Amino acid sequence: MTRFLPLRPLLYVLATLLLAGIVHILVVLTVPGHVRVDAFEKLARFGPDRTFNVLRDIAPGSEPLPMLDPAMKHAICRFRLTDGPVHMSASVDSPFWSLGLFNGAGEVVYSLNNRTSGSGELAMLVLSPEQLSILRENPPENLDELIVIETEESDGFALLRAFVPDAAHKSSVDAGLAAARCATLSGRSR
Template sequence: MSILLPTRLRLGLGALAVLALSVVVHVLVILAIPRQATHSSYSEAATFGPDRQFNLLPPLRAGAEPLPGLDPAMKHATCRYQLDNGPVLFTASVPVPFWSIGLFDDTGEVIYSLNNRTAGSDILSMLLITPEQLSILRENPPEDLDKLIVIETRASRGFALLRALSPAAARDLEVDLALKTAYCGSFS
């Protein structure tokens, strides 16, 4: 190599090789991060309490944010679920001008989301179910199935994030209670 190529050409080829290699490494690193991330929002959600129930997130404070990037004006509750133990039913009644719920899979991708206007009523009742479980359920449907928002998903693990806006500090306790008593669990 040192004999056959002129110095300038050698340096140029070297720079080109560095550039090509760095592009490949850059792309590989970016694509590998989601697989290697040790603390995902799904695993963080476990720190707030047991699975399959809504856990109120501690108030958002500087330096002690339960999850990054949440709206400081809102109150939040999360529920982590696994669909292997059967479908998950979400019910909540939050007496505030605005609330919304987002369902995310274990990679943090949105499965479904709605707010209190698109829910059609002030009471949330939503069933998250895998296609296999739904076909079993349809053979012997419960009476109130048509009153539920039924969402099919193939992701067997995930979490729900319920956001509610407390209209005034005086109503904080009431909102906290409504979030805490929101139901997330098995459907029977």
């Protein structure tokens, strides 16, 4: 007579492993909801709100923000729509520039680049649905020239990136980013 391992202890081990696997998967899936990422607050260190703040050049080990491309120059504008609509404009002498519009948690809300902007220049208005309703009653003269972005997010930031093809273009790209505007709709910076 051959003895087999008792079946009951083997079933307990398998059930325990299955239960542990399910608990592990549930914990991994729910962790992002419990961790509060607030990119908006972290960006306050770069300068005042409603102004494009040009970031320093990227050097290995001292990046101002994670995952920035060292071949690009970057400028950040932080804003709160509770302070009014935000008008952004820029003309950057670069073969490629892009703008990413993010909510306060750092999630992309909208993006465009010099090829998709229409004119090759940045002309954007960011506002809430309520602000858009008011704007429709009394639109600015240049509304047809603006890319209008309506968002429910009250806190956000824009990251303007411009490619620097070589050292000779660095000063013109820097000048374009320094001249970029991020202001209230009336045109005055905060």
